[in-house]
Amino acid sequence: MATAASTAAPFPFPSTYNFPPFFTPQPNNTTRHSQLQKWSSLIQAWCRHHRTYRLSLVDAVDTPLFHNAVLRKRLDLGEARAIVDWMTKSEEQGGGGQRAEWIVGAAAGGNAAPNSVAWIWWRRPEEWADVLTDWIDATGQRGVVLTVFELVQGEATVSQEFHGMDVEVMMKTLNVLVKRGKAQVFGNDGGEGVKFF
Amino acid sequence: MFFKSLDLTTALRPLLLPDETLLFVQDAVGLYEGKYKIPDYQNGHAYLTSHRVCYVAAEDPRKYSVGIDLKEIDRAEYQAGFFKSSPKITIYPKPQKGKTDKSRSATSSPAVSQQSSLHPGNPSSPRPQSAVPQKSSSPKPVNATWICPICSFSNPLPSHFDPATATAATQLPPCLACGIKPPFTTVLKAAISAAASHDSPLSSTNLLPAEDNQAQRNGSRLGSSEPAGSVSCPRCTFVNHPSLIECEMCGAPLISGGTSITRDDASRANSPAPFFAQSRITNTEVTESVKLSFRDGGEKTFHERLKGALIQRKWLLQNAPPVPPPSQTAAASPSIPAIAAPESPQPAAPRITAVGIAGLEQRGLETRMNNQLVIGNAFEDLEALMASAKQIVALAETLARESGMATNGGASAETNAVLSESAAALGMVTTKDMLSSGSENLYLSELSRNLAEYLTDDRKGILQREGGIMSLIDLWAVFNRSRNGVELVSPSDFQRAAELWKKLKLPVRLRRFKSGLLVVQRYDWSDEKTVRQLQDWMEELRRVPPDESVPWDWTVFGRAVTAQETAQRFKWSVGVAAEELEMAEDRGVLCREEGIEGLRFWNNHIAS
Numbered sequence A: 001m002a003t004a005a006s007t008a009a010p011f012p013f014p015s016t017y018n019f020p021p022f023f024t025p026q027p028n029n030t031t032r033h034s035q036l037q038k039w040s041s042l043i044q045a046w047c048r049h050h051r052t053y054r055l056s057l058v059d060a061v062d063t064p065l066f067h068n069a070v071l072r073k074r075l076d077l078g079e080a081r082a083i084v085d086w087m088t089k090s091e092e093q094g095g096g097g098q099r100a101e102w103i104v105g106a107a108a109g110g111n112a113a114p115n116s117v118a119w120i121w122w123r124r125p126e127e128w129a130d131v132l133t134d135w136i137d138a139t140g141q142r143g144v145v146l147t148v149f150e151l152v153q154g155e156a157t158v159s160q161e162f163h164g165m166d167v168e169v170m171m172k173t174l175n176v177l178v179k180r181g182k183a184q185v186f187g188n189d190g191g192e193g194v195k196f197f
Numbered sequence B: 001m002f003f004k005s006l007d008l009t010t011a012l013r014p015l016l017l018p019d020e021t022l023l024f025v026q027d028a029v030g031l032y033e034g035k036y037k038i039p040d041y042q043n044g045h046a047y048l049t050s051h052r053v054c055y056v057a058a059e060d061p062r063k064y065s066v067g068i069d070l071k072e073i074d075r076a077e078y079q080a081g082f083f084k085s086s087p088k089i090t091i092y093p094k095p096q097k098g099k100t101d102k103s104r105s106a107t108s109s110p111a112v113s114q115q116s117s118l119h120p121g122n123p124s125s126p127r128p129q130s131a132v133p134q135k136s137s138s139p140k141p142v143n144a145t146w147i148c149p150i151c152s153f154s155n156p157l158p159s160h161f162d163p164a165t166a167t168a169a170t171q172l173p174p175c176l177a178c179g180i181k182p183p184f185t186t187v188l189k190a191a192i193s194a195a196a197s198h199d200s201p202l203s204s205t206n207l208l209p210a211e212d213n214q215a216q217r218n219g220s221r222l223g224s225s226e227p228a229g230s231v232s233c234p235r236c237t238f239v240n241h242p243s244l245i246e247c248e249m250c251g252a253p254l255i256s257g258g259t260s261i262t263r264d265d266a267s268r269a270n271s272p273a274p275f276f277a278q279s280r281i282t283n284t285e286v287t288e289s290v291k292l293s294f295r296d297g298g299e300k301t302f303h304e305r306l307k308g309a310l311i312q313r314k315w316l317l318q319n320a321p322p323v324p325p326p327s328q329t330a331a332a333s334p335s336i337p338a339i340a341a342p343e344s345p346q347p348a349a350p351r352i353t354a355v356g357i358a359g360l361e362q363r364g365l366e367t368r369m370n371n372q373l374v375i376g377n378a379f380e381d382l383e384a385l386m387a388s389a390k391q392i393v394a395l396a397e398t399l400a401r402e403s404g405m406a407t408n409g410g411a412s413a414e415t416n417a418v419l420s421e422s423a424a425a426l427g428m429v430t431t432k433d434m435l436s437s438g439s440e441n442l443y444l445s446e447l448s449r450n451l452a453e454y455l456t457d458d459r460k461g462i463l464q465r466e467g468g469i470m471s472l473i474d475l476w477a478v479f480n481r482s483r484n485g486v487e488l489v490s491p492s493d494f495q496r497a498a499e500l501w502k503k504l505k506l507p508v509r510l511r512r513f514k515s516g517l518l519v520v521q522r523y524d525w526s527d528e529k530t531v532r533q534l535q536d537w538m539e540e541l542r543r544v545p546p547d548e549s550v551p552w553d554w555t556v557f558g559r560a561v562t563a564q565e566t567a568q569r570f571k572w573s574v575g576v577a578a579e580e581l582e583m584a585e586d587r588g589v590l591c592r593e594e595g596i597e598g599l600r601f602w603n604n605h606i607a608s
Helices: A029-049 A077-088 A125-139 A148-153 A167-180 B102-107 B110-118 B133-137 B184-197 B201-225 B257-270 B299-312 B356-378 B382-387 B389-407 B413-425 B440-456 B472-482 B491-503 B527-543 B563-570 B574-586
Strands: A054-056 A100-102 A117-120 A145-147 A183-186 A193-196 B022-033 B044-049 B052-057 B065-069 B073-079 B088-093 B145-147 B154-156 B290-294 B469-471 B508-512 B518-522 B590-595 B598-603
Touching (some): A029 A117, A077 A100, A167 A183, B022 B440, B044 B299, B290 B299, B440 B472, B440 B508, B469 B574, B472 B491, B491 B518, B563 B574
Antiparallel strands (some): A145 A193, A183 A193, B022 B290, B052 B065, B469 B518
16 A cells, blocks of 8 residues: 555655755754654655555655665664654644554554554545535535445546545545534445535 | 063963973962052962062953062061961062162161261261161171061071171070070071172262262151151151160161161152052052062961072073083093083083994993982982972983883874973973962962963964864873873862863863863854854865765755764864764754764754
């Protein structure tokens, strides 16, 4: 689930990606903070570019994201974990604004190590909910019942950003809408339907 | 005697002349001119050197510091403390040439006293000098005094005492105050110093008339203000009955009333309150006396060493050829070692020319003999050691150089040279001996100043060579080695002395890095300056293309530097360079890269 599809346009890396010290944890607090921020936005941009929602660190350390082949520099697993860990924390906790979330108990590729797979929220579920509501409003589909499959894979949503979205993320998004009282989810495993209000 | 301006070193100590040595230092000393305190000169350090007595104020030392040449000092008297009055040392000036001290010339010899008795200048004195039998019978100065070592009472010198003929067996009268017989040497010294300080009677006789005119004038003026004929004591100012020849109060000899009062009065009239109006006393003349008030002890040692210095008269020896070593007379052989008699005036006696190995052996033997002699003489007692200190230091240096050459070929020749030279350049060595015991603080502050001078001395340029920064441990090692193994400074004393720099406002400062490493820097050297230096360097690296092609954009990021490179560039030691780089990193100027090549530092492009 690391890189879904290699799209035609190569990912434009930021300039700091070619700065060797970027791959070394900085001891200075201020420098460290901006280093983490830069990494956070790099990971988010990378995932958005590759439509990745779920990032397995073990697999990712060998991808160009964490491995700069030109500089022959790589971010080791521990450091990558530290960065994602920072991303999971809210800004009040001195973190990166909950832009990631550890997937507990996820055994990606049989690797059951803790904190190895994370959701990367280049859009948080709340934000996805807004996007979804806007689309429903724009297309006048209030009160219409749609299946989750239709939402994710349906022809009507091809132009939308959430097309091809991870089903689990879609479910999280719909749950947000349910809490807001804007949708109702019914049905069971594999055949969920949703009605928007 | 003049107050002379002092040149101060960077550490605010008097700058010593060549050949001048520091004998003693005491803090909390005040200065008096005559009886009056001199304002702004009431709390400072008194430095006794072989040539001068110097006063350096604790506050504003550049403004308030004066020196008095020992050669202009006639004598120094010690005055014990009494209740709230601190012990004092009074320094009397030598009579000026062409302006002879009247009181003394009037009594210094029978010829003069006859002159003055005949002279109309002394009509008020009922007892002319010649009428005093002891004065005419003895050619000795009568107003010479010796100070009782028991009670410090100033006793007059016995009239029959002749320093030329007196021996230890000579009968000496006991002290007038406590009745203890004085040691023979005390009296002898007093007699000699008194005799040495007097001008020849002839010259003073010639000058007498003019002075006595003045004396007469002053005397007559005085007559109106004071009870007729009474004589005020020159020492305690008690006004005595005119018929007395000794002061009722203190026993000081009252010289012919007219003149003595005249002198006192004249100096008063000229400068009633000498220096109160002036803020600076440099280059003012001292007519009466100068007192050093010791508020924090140390006066005894100071007095002792001052007396010693006055007797030794080192200033006369300046540029004098050294005493020819006695070995020269004993052996007909030439004096080979350059250190023993470098500028020996007389050429060697007929030289037994030995050639070859025999000659070399003979030379070696002679050198050893000579060294032995020098060492033997020097270590006979402490006095002798002090006297031949120069020779011994030279000898020690030669030995050290020889042994250094023999053993450590690895050490750089430059370091060795600096080390062996520095002892000679280390002119003002602070030793515990120089200070009264127990004054730990004074020792530390002097050591601190000493260190600061050592560091800032441009001749050696210790700090410059180290790129303006040096670790305290390195400094300690160099400093102690430059003392050639004598009077070594303990690490704790050293650190405490270094910590005093800030307090004493000296031109060097001690800095503690994050890791606890202590370094020494010039005081005006700040982290900002270092950071600016580093930034300039980084900027430079960004402009110069790297030697080999690099994967990153060097026009943006520049190049990384290691601690070694930094040390090389700024001539720092590697430890210091690492600390400085980390300091810059701490300020967010640099950032680090850890790689297989080790730790390298970059200009910070992460935070920007």
